[in-house]
Structures are given as structure tokens and as C-alpha cells.
Amino acid sequence: MTATAPGFLVEVEDVTKIYPLPRERLLAKPPTVTAVAGVSLAVKRGTSLGLVGESGSGKSTLARLVMALEPPTAGRVRFRGTDLNALDPTALRRLRRHFQMVFQDPFGSLDPRYRVGRIVAEPLDALEPTARDVRRARVVDALQAVGLKEGDLAKYPHEFSGGQRQRIAIARALITRPELIVADEPVSALDLSVRAQVLNLMKDLAAEFGVTYLLISHDLAVVEYVCDEVAVMNRGAIVERGSTDAIFADPQHAYTRNLLAAVPKVPVVAR
């Protein structure tokens, strides 16, 4: 997919998200927690962005804001120049075919009641209903793109391993040929051994379909492997941003340095 419009796929402008907490006293205002505090960032077409930070740094909230699953308390989220939160619900729903999502837990994100064929076809059925044979061909395409077989169509999610399920989830996100895929910790629920497979797949798909990722992870290695750019989040704000190579080679912010230093190094034992 070639970039027709120059510039940015996603623009996040000074976005803040504040959640109310349960009231502590009856008449007092409920306390709040600021999950995202005035974040601005932009994702260029074809330049995957990784969002890293420790737990509670607001990266998943930011992902939900980009997906327009929640409205921001302040600020704007624009996708292809359209303010997502200004759209009416139906228009927003239709636009969703261009930005899809992959979730963390592949055991929870697939409805156990349906066969893989139906799960993968679901966004297609909802957003651009097509004829039976076209639909089937596209489902098979999507499954093959993620390395699954046509025969897997009639199976249930529980018949697959975690890595395979995450592939199914990726196939489901791919089927509407989106420009952006927001992946929230896509490999953190997977065994170390299958992580590489899924990450390789994501890289290949980016090249093949021109998908841009917004990848959220607490694992620096994952982001380093897949993304072109990295943004480091801490306490709801972006503290550092730059190309992956630059940040990993020469972190500027103290928090980034801490984060990098926290990655355990396997000592090389001399024989």
C-alpha cells in the first residue's frame, strides 16, 4: 500500500486521560488518576512506532485512546487527518477497517464459541460484507499470510497453541487490509520460543501489506526488533522519542537509561 497522502497516519495532540477513582467520602469529589498527561505524538505511514514503559506508565491507555475505544479527557486523536472522537459512532465504526487491533492475551481475545473461519471473517462481515466466495478467499488469504492452513478454518480456538492463536488474532486484524495495527503487548503472553516467530511474522507482514504498527510493549527487545521509532513513556508522559537505533545506542533521558539498564544481561562466561 503506497502512501498517497504525505505525512502522518496518526496524530495525537496533547492528549490527556483522567480516570475518576471510587469516592472515598460521600460528599467529597472522587479522587482521580491521570493515566495520560498531555501526550503528543505522530506516527508516519510505514514507520512503525514502539511505545515502551513500565507497568502503569499509561501506554495501554494511550493505545485505547488511539483506537478511539475511549474518549480523551482533553486533546485530539486524528487518524488520516480525521478527528476520531468527532465522528458519529457509525462513521467511526466504518473507519475502523483501516485501523485494527491485536490484543495481549490470545486466550481471551478469541471467542471460544466460534470456529476460526468465522472469527477471522468477523471484521469483514461487520465492516464490508462480501459475497461468500470472496469472503472465504480472503479468510484463507489472511490465514495463509500468518502461516496457518486452510484446514484450520473449521477448528475452534482451543485447538491451537498460544502462538497460533496470536496468529489467528493477527489474521483477524489483517483481513480488512488496515493501514494501522495497534498491538498491545502482542507477545508478552507467549512462550519465549514462539515470540520470535510472531515478531518475525509481524515484520514480514509490515513489508508485505504495508502495515504500520503502533506496538506497545514493556519489553525493549521486542520494540527494538520490530519498530523503526521508539517513544518512552513514564508516568503518562513521553520522556524521550527517536529512532530505535539512536535511543538504544545513546539514551538521553535518565528514565530511558534506567529502563535499558534494567534489562538483564546474560553474562558471557569465558571457558
Add this chain to the structure above:
Amino acid sequence: MAEDRFFGARITPLTRRRLRNFVANRRGFWSLWLFLALFAVTLPAEFIANDKPLVVAYDGGLFFPVVKAYPETAFGGDFETEADYRDREVQKLIAAKSGWILWPLVPYSYRTINYDLPSPAPSPPNAENWLGTDDQARDVTARLIYGFRISVLFGAILTIFSSILGVMAGAVQGYFGGWVDLLFQRFMEIWSGLPVLFLLIILASIVEPNFWWLLGLLLLFSWMGLVGVVRAEFLRARNFDYVRAARALGLSDVRIMFRHVLPNAMVATLTFLPFALIGGITALTSLDFLGFGLPPGSASLGELLGQGKANLQAPWLGVTAFVVLAVMLSLVVFIGEAVRDAFDPRKTLQ
């Protein structure tokens, strides 16, 4: 993997396990068959108990009075009105032209008045009226058959409609949550506080309640039974990952509710159904007993119970109504228990 099929429909291993669990509850299983048998027998009540013959042969032709009304003149009589086949004169007319009459098993309808009773009504059981007659000389057996049918049908229709309404109301509350949920819950608290019985009594003095009036009126209040369970299931399921995923992927709310959330609530709903059926039957029976139910003259178990109370010297009325109600409700309870077992995820087969 070979596909598992049940009456031709593809079923999942889970469904198969539920079926096995249901069958494993022998009491519930046999209750289901017995109940279905009773229902199947009473459903064509007009062919089982009727004061019109099934077949009449007369003058070389065949007549089917059950399904078609013939004037008495068709059998050589004097009147243009429909023939009264219980009338000896009509029977003589038919016999005169080498005809014969095939009667249903019980040759009385629920409103047939038996004019030649051996003792004053209510008369005790005898070979002609197997369970005796009520105080208006109507055959109790026939009234039971019709009464059973109307009770079950009323309960079933009420259950179906109140389930649909209840599931929809619970679904909307649980799925959207927040203010919708809060206001709806408060509304239901007020609504459930309305005195149903008084409303019915007031209404009975304005209109003559018939089957559909009563159904609608009871429906106004019975739908609330299911809301709690369904709402709870929806509140739980709307935070499931696959429901969130479906929302992020662009599915509409209705689609998510029907395809991903509702199946979770179906187990609770189905388990509830037999008990809702009991509630419906009991409600109709008690209204009939009090005299605010179906219009006077209709066959109903509640009315028979009322007659039993008014005629303690004729115990066959009260005893019959009691036994039939007790058996019917017990069967449904047993079925309900088996359904509950079937859907119990902790129940495993040995």
C-alpha cells in the same frame, strides 16, 4: 475429527456433554417424556374430548362434525342450527339411514352439560363420567383435558415472551451499564412494587379478561424475573477480552450483544425457563381460583379447584384438580432440575 450430530444438527462436544448430563438425571429425563406425552395427548383436546363425533356415517356419506359444523337438516332433522349429536332424536335419525357414529374417547366437551345424570350435580364418578361432574353437570375429565392444555400453553407463551423481554432488558442494562443501568434498576424497583393482584381485580371490573388480556397483564410484571441473571451475565461478559476485541475491530453493539455476549447468558436463561413456566401456570391457576382469571365457563384447573372448595361434599373435584396440578408442577420441577444439572459446569459424569 468426526462431526457429532444430534437430530441432524451439528453440535459441539460441550452440547454433547450437557445432553449426557441431562439424560443422566433419570427422574428429570422421564419427567420430560411424561410431560411431553401428557401435553401431546391434551394438545388435540377437540379430538380427545368433544361432544361432536369424530366421524358420522349417514346415508352412504361420511361427515366429520369435529372439524365442520353440519345443520341438523343434513341428517333429516328439522332445525337449520348445528346438529346436537348428543340428542337421542338426532342419533335416531342417523341410525335410521343405516348410519353410525364414532365418538371421541371422552364424549363431552369442556362446556357440555350432561342433562341425564343419575344423581344431582356435582355427581360422583361413574362409568359415563369417569371423574364425575362439576356443580354445573359438566364432565370433569373433559374439563381437565382442556384445562391442562390451556395451563401449559398459557405458561409456555408467558414464559417465552417474558424471557424475550427479560433478556432484552437485562442485556441493555448489563451491556451499557452506567446511567442506563442505574435508572433502569430504579424503574424496576418501582415497577415491581406495583400490586399485580389489585391491578388485575380493577381491570377485571373494566374489561372481561380473556386469554390474551391475562397474558399481557401478567407479562407486564413477569419479565422482571430474568433481568437480574441476564444483567449480571452481561456485566461480567462485557469486560471479556473477546468482547473488547470485537468492539475494537468495529462490530456494532447489537452484533456484539447477540453473537458474543448473549450466548454467555443463555445458560442462565435456559436453566431459569422451567421454573418460569411453573410461575406462569401457578399465576393463571390462582387467578382462576380467585375468579379473576379466564372468562366464566372456560376450562381451567384453578376454576376446578375453586369448585372443589365450594363443594366439599364432592371431594372428586378438589382431589382431581389437586392431583393434576401437583403432578404437572412436579414434572416441570424435575425437568428443571435436570436442565440445571445439564448446564452445571462442575457436574461431571462418572
